[in-house]
Amino acid sequence: MKERGSMAEGKARNGIFLGIRLALVIAAVLLTLFWGSKKEGYHVDELYSYGLSNSEYLPFMHFGESDYDVKDWMLEYGAGEDLIDLFHNLDKDFKILKDASFHVKSTPIYKAYLIAQKNSQDMYHTTWVDGQAYREYLMPARSNRFN
DSSP states (O other): OHHHHHHHHHHHHHHHHHHHHHHHHHHHHHHHHHHHHTOOSOOHHHHHHHHHHHOSSOSSOOOOSSSOOHHHHHHHHSSOSSHHHHHHHHHHHHHHHHHTTTOGGGSHHHHHHHHHHHHHHOOSOOOOOOHHHHHHHHSOOGGGTTO
16 A cells, blocks of 8 residues: 555656746746847847858958958959859969969959958948948858858
8 A cells, every 4th residue: 555655656746846847947938038038239249259150251340441351352263152153263363373474472363362351450440331231240141051
């Protein structure tokens, strides 16, 4: 007789512990939803995290004098958006290098790279930055979603 009572007590105790655990999980989810809905804006660390994880070639936003940056250079002379762009750019780059007798520093590729690098690192010139630039910095591009 005692065995049945202890089994019933064990099942009841397990049910109570399961109920307590379930109540704690539900309370945690509700608290997360409540405090998450109260959040206003982002801390700068969150913005840097989003930018670092989603930007393709620039880890930080730049405010250069020109819009031409490292990403533009990569599209024009580097890897491009896909394999077709890569091979097209390699062919074009090789022709440019051949025309310049393989003196890299005298090519438009190198000159464009210097401009892109300067603009990508320029933190001293302030210009108007529209909302789209921030969205592109914080959100992954369609072509780069799962990269």
